[in-house]
Amino acid sequence: xxxxxxxxxxxxxxxxxxxxxxxxxxxxxxxxxxxxxxxxxxxxxxxxxxxxxxxxxxxxxxxxxxxxxxxxxxxxxxxxxxxxxxxxxxxxxxxxxxxxxxxxxxxxxxxxxxxxxxxxxxxxxxxxxxxxxxxxxxxxxxxxxxxxxxxxxxxxxxxxxxxxxxxxxxxxxxxxxxxxxxxxxxxxxxxxxxxxxxxxxxxxxxxxxxxxxxxxxxxxxxxxxxxxxxxxxxxxxxxxxxxxxxxxxxxxxxxxxxxxxxxxxxxxxxxxxxxxxxxxxxxxxxxxxxxxxxxxxxxxxxxxxxxxxxxxxxxxxxxxxxxxxxxxxxxxxxxxxxxxxxxxxxxxxxxxxxxxxxxxxxxxxxxxxxxxxxxxxxxxxxxxxxxxxxxxxxxxxxxxxxxxxxxxxxxxxxxxxxxxxxxxxxxxxxxxxxxxxxxxxxxxxxxxxxxxxxxxxxxxxxxxxxxxxxxxxxxxxxxxxxx
Ligand code: ADP
Ligand code: LRH
Numbered sequence: 056x057x058x059x060x061x062x063x064x065x066x067x068x069x070x071x072x073x074x075x076x077x078x079x080x081x082x083x084x085x086x087x088x089x090x091x092x093x094x095x096x097x098x099x100x101x102x103x104x105x106x107x108x109x110x111x112x113x114x115x116x117x118x119x120x121x122x123x124x125x126x127x128x129x130x131x132x133x134x135x136x137x138x139x140x141x142x143x144x145x146x147x148x149x150x151x152x153x154x155x156x157x158x159x160x161x162x163x164x165x166x167x168x169x170x171x172x173x174x175x176x177x178x179x180x181x182x183x184x185x186x187x188x189x190x191x192x193x194x195x196x197x198x199x200x201x202x203x204x205x206x207x208x209x210x211x212x213x214x215x216x217x218x219x220x221x222x223x224x225x226x227x228x229x230x231x232x233x234x235x236x237x238x239x240x241x242x243x244x245x246x247x248x249x250x251x252x253x254x255x256x257x258x259x260x261x262x263x264x265x266x267x268x269x270x271x272x273x274x275x276x277x278x279x280x281x282x283x284x285x286x287x288x289x290x291x292x293x294x295x296x297x298x299x300x301x302x303x304x305x306x307x308x309x310x311x312x313x314x315x316x317x318x319x320x321x322x323x324x325x326x327x328x329x330x331x332x333x334x335x336x337x338x339x340x341x342x343x344x345x346x347x348x349x350x351x352x353x354x355x356x357x358x359x360x361x362x363x364x365x366x367x368x369x370x371x372x373x374x375x376x377x378x379x380x381x382x383x384x385x386x387x388x389x390x391x392x393x394x395x396x397x398x399x400x401x402x403x404x405x406x407x408x409x410x411x412x413x414x415x416x417x418x419x420x421x422x423x424x425x426x427x428x429x430x431x432x433x434x435x436x437x438x439x440x441x442x443x444x445x446x447x448x449x450x451x452x453x454x455x456x457x458x459x460x461x462x463x464x465x466x467x468x469x470x471x472x473x474x475x476x477x478x479x480x481x482x483x484x485x486x487x488x489x490x491x492x493x494x495x496x497x498x499x500x501x502x503x504x505x506x507x508x509x510x511x512x513x514x515x516x517x518x519x520x521x522x523x524x525x526x527x528x529x530x531x532x533x534x535x536x537x538x
Contacts, residue, residue: 056080057127057497060118061489062111062214063293064133065458066315067091067360069107071114072483073121074490076499081513083487086121087114093153100157100398101150104139104210108217115270115278124281127497129218129270130289130489131211132296134315135231135340136188139213140195140204148200151210154186155397158194166193170249173333178246180237180326180339181230184352185393188232192252207256211291218286219268222258225288227295229260230341237326237339237347261288263295263343264496289492290343294318294350296488299343299503300481301454302510309439309450311469312484313459315357317390317431319438320350321446332445336391343492343503349446351438354395356459358427361401366420377421378428379464384531386414386426389538390434412538432468433531439473453477456484460517467519474525480516487514 056077063070070088074081089110094101111131118126140148152158163185167175172183181187188209195201208216209228216222229235229242234252236243247254261267270284290296297312301322312318326339326347340348363369388395388408395404402423409416409426417426435453443450453475459465460482470477481487491506500506 057494057499058122058125059490059493060086060115060126060129061486062114062129062131063296063483063486063489064091064107064210064214065293065485066134069110070483070486071111071118072486072490073118074487074494076490076494078499079509079512081487081490081509083483083490084121086117089113093155094150096150100153100155102137102153102210104147104151104213108214111214111218112274112277115274115280119278119280124279126280126284128285128287128493130287130493131214132289132291132293132485132489133210133214135228135292135294136186136191138188138207138209140200141206141208142203143205145206147213148203151213152191152195154191157397159185159190162190162194166190166250170246173330175233175246176333177328178236178243179233180328181233182336182338182352185396189234189250189252193250204256206258208258209291212258215267215286218270218274220271221268223261223265223267223288224257224259225291226260226262227290227341227343228292229257231292235341237341240341240345263288263290263492287493287496289489292340293485294340294348295342296486296492297456297484298322298348299488299491299506300484300510301456301507302478302480302514302516303454303507304511307449307451308454309442309452310454310456311435311439311459312457313355313455313465314457315355315360317353317355317435317459318350319353319435320348320442321448321450323347323349323446323448327446329445335441335445337442337445349442351391351441353431353434353438354390354392355431356462358390358395358401358405358431359424361398362405362420362423362427365400365402369420374420374424375462375464378424381422381425384429384527385422386417387430387433387531387535388426389535390427390430428462428465428468431465432472433528433535435469436472436528437532439475451475455479456481458482466517467522470519470521471524472528474521474528476521477519478516479519481510481514
């Protein structure tokens, strides 16, 4: 058995997990979990990357305690699109900007004046989201800080740099910048040139499984680990790692990675770059082995996280039990609407959206929670259906992975809405995908199908059958679309 540490930074928490892998075994345990709390500064919303780095060091120390100080490798994944800028000495310039910061408001239109949205989609296959790195960079260009920037490292690559001293740009995460051509898996040189983005800001591309340096001596001292400990590039976009850990047994599956976001779609072998796909705002992000993650971003459990924060952190289990007895589909909001992107006043914003659309206004936390979960299930249904139609494929099962696996009500409602069985699990899919890519680099597991077989055999999964009434969900979807 080999021991791997998976550093997985989600928007709501970071964790260091230890994966023990043998030819027929896969065990995952949590070494350390720490909150990921963005900070609102006068200049805007920022990530506390030093706290995250400290959390990683604490996690690696705990991982070492669990493995007798020895790790066969470390892999790092995180949320997408965000980055840190380094100066000529390799020092971080300021706190990385949070993708929910408002600096990109109105920026897309200025980009589209140079490269029209349709051309941008045909070249990069990326959905429109105000936070795509391309728009963030366009917004950043007028800032004093940017003039001093000599290097841009995406968040997992920044953490890897601090741990190893080595710089690189991992491809699955690079594919979320809107500067990569999903057909070639290389930079979209034409788009970058037309928009005046200097690609030499980025470190050379590396792919999942590539070596990414070894832990620095000081890191070994701080964590008590015995060197050398290699760092291996994994699918450093958390969603790429999570999709790699979808325990599918066949080809005809859809997936929903549920956490702060719901990322719902299909694994394809080639991008879908049609105008219809662009209009439906589907994205073509890159996965393992040249696969395409063809999916839609849905606001996800962020809606609930923000309400729970506003309500003073009540017990989630109790809240979900109360929500389970609220009548189904009383009122729904568009859980894909970017209007819900920014933090703050979420219960009020959801109530306002219901009022504005002439639906019953949910009032109690249980009613608002149910409105969120019904709305998410409906958005899941729409994404799964649209993805199949746009890609010309067919799914007969929906895999739900990520934190939402622990929300049985959401899983059941998703099965009901999609009219398909839901197989829920694993919860820590991103960490498992991260571990499996490291194990594959050590030839402990084979191809993606082999990785998935190992997951199916070792991970607890729960199956939810649809409870019949899909016509109700279809009608709710039609009502929402008509508004
Ligand atoms: P991220 O990686 O984006 O930070 P996670 O995959 O960790 O997100 O999922 C976090 C979400 O999982 C929370 O917002 C919460 O809604 C859900 N969750 C976590 N624990 C539980 C639980 N015990 N019961 C129900 N839902 C849970
Ligand atoms: C989920 C995620 C998602 C991105 C968003 C910014 O954590 O990586 O895939 O779109 O964060």
